[in-house]
Amino acid sequence: MAVSSDILQRALDREKQSRKEAERILEQKATELYSLTQELSKSKHQLEILVENKSSEMSSLIQNIIDPYLLLDLNGYIINMNKASSDLFSEIQSDIPEGRLNLIDLVPIDERSRMAVAFQQMVEQGYVKDVQLSVKNKSGSFIHLLINASIVYNNEGVATAAQGIARDITTLKHLQDEKDKLFEDIEIRNEELNEYAHIVSHDLKSPLRGMNSLIHWIKTDKSNTLSENSLSMFEMIDKSILKMERLISGILKYSTSVIENEDQELVSMETVIRDVMDVIQVPDYITVNLPEKLPTFLVSQNRIDQIVQNLMTNAVKYVPKVDGLITWHYKELEDKHQFAIEDNGIGIAKKHHDRIFQVFQSLTDHKDSSGIGLSIVKKVVKSLGGDIWVESEEGKGATFYFTIAIQNRNI
Amino acid sequence: MKGIVFTEFLDLVESKFGLEMVDKIISSSDLESGGSYTSIGTYEFSDMLQLITNLSNNTDISVDDLLLIYGEHFFSVLKSSYPAMLAEYSGSLELLSSIENHIHVEVRKIYPDAELPSFEILSRSDDSLRMVYRSSRAMHMFGLGLMRSTFKHFNQKSDIQYEKIEEDGSVVEFKVQLLS
Numbered sequence: 085m086a087v088s089s090d091i092l093q094r095a096l097d098r099e100k101q102s103r104k105e106a107e108r109i110l111e112q113k114a115t116e117l118y119s120l121t122q123e124l125s126k127s128k129h130q131l132e133i134l135v136e137n138k139s140s141e142m143s144s145l146i147q148n149i150i151d152p153y154l155l156l157d158l159n160g161y162i163i164n165m166n167k168a169s170s171d172l173f174s175e176i177q178s179d180i181p182e183g184r185l186n187l188i189d190l191v192p193i194d195e196r197s198r199m200a201v202a203f204q205q206m207v208e209q210g211y212v213k214d215v216q217l218s219v220k221n222k223s224g225s226f227i228h229l230l231i232n233a234s235i236v237y238n239n240e241g242v243a244t245a246a247q248g249i250a251r252d253i254t255t256l257k258h259l260q261d262e263k264d265k266l267f268e269d270i271e272i273r274n275e276e277l278n279e280y281a282h283i284v285s286h287d288l289k290s291p292l293r294g295m296n297s298l299i300h301w302i303k304t305d306k307s308n309t310l311s312e313n314s315l316s317m318f319e320m321i322d323k324s325i326l327k328m329e330r331l332i333s334g335i336l337k338y339s340t341s342v343i344e345n346e347d348q349e350l351v352s353m354e355t356v357i358r359d360v361m362d363v364i365q366v367p368d369y370i371t372v373n374l375p376e377k378l379p380t381f382l383v384s385q386n387r388i389d390q391i392v393q394n395l396m397t398n399a400v401k402y403v404p405k406v407d408g409l410i411t412w413h414y415k416e417l418e419d420k421h422q423f424a425i426e427d428n429g430i431g432i433a434k435k436h437h438d439r440i441f442q443v444f445q446s447l448t449d450h451k452d453s454s455g456i457g458l459s460i461v462k463k464v465v466k467s468l469g470g471d472i473w474v475e476s477e478e479g480k481g482a483t484f485y486f487t488i489a490i491q492n493r494n495i
Numbered sequence: 496m497k498g499i500v501f502t503e504f505l506d507l508v509e510s511k512f513g514l515e516m517v518d519k520i521i522s523s524s525d526l527e528s529g530g531s532y533t534s535i536g537t538y539e540f541s542d543m544l545q546l547i548t549n550l551s552n553n554t555d556i557s558v559d560d561l562l563l564i565y566g567e568h569f570f571s572v573l574k575s576s577y578p579a580m581l582a583e584y585s586g587s588l589e590l591l592s593s594i595e596n597h598i599h600v601e602v603r604k605i606y607p608d609a610e611l612p613s614f615e616i617l618s619r620s621d622d623s624l625r626m627v628y629r630s631s632r633a634m635h636m637f638g639l640g641l642m643r644s645t646f647k648h649f650n651q652k653s654d655i656q657y658e659k660i661e662e663d664g665s666v667v668e669f670k671v672q673l674l675s
Contacts, residue, residue: 091518098521101531102502109535 152250160187176219228257285336353378370408382491394461402429426483432476496540501532520549559636566640587649622673633664
């Protein structure tokens with residue numbers, strides 16, 4: 085069945101029309117494409133400039149890093165390194181191979197296996213931290229390096245490279261070694277000193293004991309013949325011997341009071357005070373008042389005990405035998421705890437305020453006072469980063485203030 | 496509406512009913528384009544509406560059935576034009592549930608001015624899919640044709656039910672069940 089020529093003609097016209105339409109559209113698309121291409125090449129150019137600037141910023145940054153810095157591919161081949169790196173390598177490796185360098189070639193042979201292990205570890209976990217490596221330089225002395233390295237990932241999270249930075253810690257290590265040795269020395273010295281102090285005090289005390297025995301024998305033998313006067317002189321000799329013995333014990337205590345480094349622990353000041361009250365058996369005629377708030381803080385238990393015990397003993401000693409009153413105070417300062425112990429005792433004249441903290445200064449001739457107590461307290465307080473002072477007037481009681489540095493709670 | 500929908504349609508009409516039928520439906524329509532179409536152009540939807548209505552009038556086949564047949568045919572056009580896109584899917588349900596979030600996203604990259612229907616997924620399981628077709632063109636039967644060809648392409652059997660939510664066919668829910 086033939087199609088009429090009219091229909092064919094119309095079909096042909098439509099085809100022509102659509103071809104022209106297609107050509108027009110294509111022309112228009114071509115123009116659009118052209119201007120798009122222009123724009124793209126402009127953007128590309130700007131991007132290239134940007135990349136160039138960034139790269140030169142980056143490379144000057146890398147060059148300016150003081151520590152040796154390396155950028156490696158994942159097989160250990162060097163992509164980029166700064167001058168500090170090449171200086172380091174030429175210091176430790178006399179024959180650096182030509183051409184493409186692998187990190188392993190730059191490390192001395194006997195350190196290669198360790199380096200390979202560290203590299204593998206970095207690839208597996210993404211980083212290595214504070215790896216210590218000791219290499220010999222050409223003159224034979226050791227360079228100690230602290231290496232930190234990590235994998236570089238692209239924006240799709242795929243590992244593309246590795247970067248590492250090595251810090252020369254040779255000087256630091258030497259200092260550390262020296263410090264360790266010094267500490268060791270000090271420990272030995274302290275022990276020696278301790279021993280020495282014990283020997284000295286023992287040696288000094290034994291003639292005293294001899295004298296004491298001899299006097300006792302004389303008194304026993306001659307009790308009938310000695311005059312009243314002689315007996316009272318013997319009594320005084322006895323007292324002097326006792327005083328001498330106490331002084332010797334005091335010196336020993338003072339010299340060993342803060343020698344040992346002691347562990348710090350969290351200590352409740354209220355518990356410390358109450359325990360001391362039990363130990364020294366505060367008599368019933370004395371009232372002890374504690375403030376509402378007392379801190380719990382990081383300190384050496386022994387030292388705070390020592391301070392509190394000394395100050396409490398003093399206060400108990402000097403308050404009146406009727407209506408004795410001891411009052412503790414507390415204030416938290418910016419970086420210190422400040423405590424005060426107030427008594428209604430005999431008080432201390434102003435001119436003596438400094439003297440009482442010196443060795444062998446006891447203002448009274450109290451029978452069990454060596455005059456060493458407060459000097460030890462001062463030494464211990466100083467060792468805890470604090471200070472001690474007194475506010476008092478003669479006859480009007482005394483208040484001893486002491487501070488203790490607040491330790492970093494994070495330690 | 497994209498030109499390729501017109502050119503493919505007219506080619507199909509010519510091959511099934513002859514050039515006279517093409518001439519007849521064009522001549523009896525008042526077309527914006529004058530009756531000439533190129534696949535790279537964009538034309539009025541009212542042109543398509545008139546052509547298909549006139550074809551229905553001249554063949555006694557309903558507009559819905561014509562759209563269904565055309566949809567089934569149009570899948571082969573897409574298959575030869577975008578084989579890579581099709582290859583990304585392992586099965587019909589994967590493809591159908593990706594129309595909105597992948598296929599149409601890609602289409603918009605090539606034709607920013609394309610006016611596309613939306614397919615909202617209501618539920619999806621390993622062997623079933625419920626989704627809502629929305630388009631002011633009300634061409635859900637064209638969509639049904641495309642779906643049927645999709646299952647044929649993946650050699651899968653299916654049962655596709657649909658229900659007009661709007662009487663004019665602008666919102667239609669499809670329930671697709673994969674048969675083993």
